[in-house]
Amino acid sequence: MRPTFTLHINKRDTQRMKKGYPLITEKNLTKKLPVITEGAIVDVNDESGNFLGRGYYGKQNKGIGWILTRNQTEKVEVALFKSRLKTAIEHREKLFQDSSTTAFRVFNGEGDGVGGLTIDYYNEFYVFTWYSEGIYSFKEEIYQAFQELRSFKGIYEKKRYASKGEYIEDDDFVMGERGEFPLLVKENNVQFAVYLNDGPMVGVFLDQRDVRKTIKEKYAKGKTVLNTFSYTGAFSVAGALGGAAKTTSVDLAKRSLSKTIEQFSVNDIDYESEDIVVMDVFQYFKFAKKKQLLFDLVILDPPSFARSKKHTFSAAKDYTGLLQEAIAITNKNGVIVASTNCSTFNMEKFHTFIKEACRKENVSYEVVEQFSLPTDFKTIKSFPEGNYLKVVFLKVKS
Template sequence: MHTMTLSPKYVTTIKQGFPLILREAVSGPLPTEEGQLFYLVDAQKHYLATAYYGKQNKGIGWVVTTDQQQTIDVAFFKQLLQRAFARRQHLFNSTTTTAFRVFNGEGDGLGGLTIEYFDGYYVVNWYSAGIYRWRTMIYEALQQVVTIKALYEKKRFDDHGQYIDQDDFVFGEPANFPLVVKENNMHFAVDLNDGAMTGIFLDQRHVRQAIRDRYAKNTNMLNTFSYTGAFSVAAALGGAKQTTSVDVAKRSLPKTTEQFEVNAITAPQAIKVMDVFNYFKYAQKHGLTFDLVVLDPPSFARTKKTTFSSSKDYPKLLEDAIAITAKNGVIVASTNNAGITMKRFKQMVSQAFGQRKYRILETHQLPEDFYVDQRFPEFNYLKVLFIKKQF
């Protein structure tokens, strides 16, 4: 077995259960092939853990077990999957939600791998060539745990850590797309074989429900970076007088229209295919204001004229949103940047508002199906604040 020595300052962290292997944490030559298992030992050569080698932007691999006698085989993966699925049993039993995450990487004991459920169809996301080498065993274990209508996979890696575009169908009876799934009795059209995205971000389930149930009624709602318009659907179903969805991607128009159609929303809704920052300028110029504004930008985005980095530019984005939010209106500010802590995110809000008054009404992080170890909050990447403008 290949062995790597862990730096003394990381030993306690690994013993406490931290699953990620950082390159600077280990010394010695790396394993020769991705997917290869190796032992982590301390300076005295005492065994600490067994990990697999898999390069991605977070590190060089993940701890698999701290039991040196554990065999990594189909039975091992089956046990991990059974435990993860048991955690989501309430969602499997739900009659109102048929799309959710069933395995959340390191939170469920195996970093670099996530699995999502869409009404009997499954999508497996692979984040490194290392974990992908274990694909056959993991798929065998998965089939022993659940009945699968069809399985799709997404390889979110290449030599540069980017998504590999491919035919994502693996086995089963292919679905007819769009497949319509339910989330808290809202309907969403998804396509599991259309590149990196499916049509909905499942981690925002509770946020969409909050918008529909507590914030949308009688509002004029603006949804920026709207993707397929899921927040707009939630607002419309919650009684919003009008929704405006803004995204620079051309496909956002037909995809958002489709989401309204599968929810039988017939009242006209505005869909703008344009740069969000240009829309802010347009709205200010024309004196437009909104009672409810959703900001859910990617961590990094680039258009022909604009580059956005959430870690640097979020306060300015908030300032633009504040300018077109009505008094006592609500801004739903969201970031999926794992490098921004909740504390830092709240500081960004304070920076954007300056001396002006505001109140944080609700905070959200990942829902329960995106299970994370609460000892390591850095893996709880989602931060959402419902902010009331009071001036």
């Protein structure tokens, strides 16, 4: 039997909790956090002892736990998880029926009612990602609930709850049959090679599906495309299939070369006609300026935080400077796809970075469109930081 603890929320944060805010943090509490075991049940009350919600204790970089129910009679057990999973699966029914897309998110943490857990679908295989020891302690109940709802070829899992949310190396296979990798999946009829058993990332970021489609269908034809922080080259594939004159993919990681070649190859694109550069992106900007290279479409999708031998990059502090570098090598009337997954600032703040970068480079610009998370990455209004993705297409005019 799991222990149950009662936590009291201060007056300042009580109203936010009443409106559906699901994250529990130490700053919310009226008293110092008692010694609690990961996975313990927590009843959250206001200062007067009135019930606000029930959840679990699980320490991760965002906080110390998540509220799972506002119903005082509902227990944290298989039935609760099955209810949340069932609703989430029904929300993605159109995607399950769409033969042109076989990779998407099935369950998006607090957006679907269970903070600390995500589930992704890859062509009849599923990947469960656990973000705290606390939620992982419910794995038997959650896997039981899932098996009662969906058939599958196999299940893999990722554990992201070491210090600072780092990945815990382990055999990622859980049950069913082991996949043969690379596993080919489709996204709007574009193929991607993924590896469910090879570290924390599988080879493609599913939250950028709408952006890749837009690049392919509206912005790539006849254009020179620069894809920075290119990872496995998914944006470059979208550009090439959209009729780009040429794509250039730049990433510091050595394995990005073979991974990008693979993504081009599974889409029958001649990778030798594209440029794949293993280099620090900031060094590449210097190289491009020296060689007077200019691009029609520049894609900026950096990690929220990155460190190389010569550079430390923080999206919250350094995105303006990154945009300035991109503007300097973008053709007049060219388009920059400015993207960030940093959750510590919102779209309004992101637009201030764009405005400041253009001011410093003395150029005018036009926002032609923008994106946040696709519909399968479900979010809730009461937790705005869950809607972390911000993508702005801006045309550099003069």
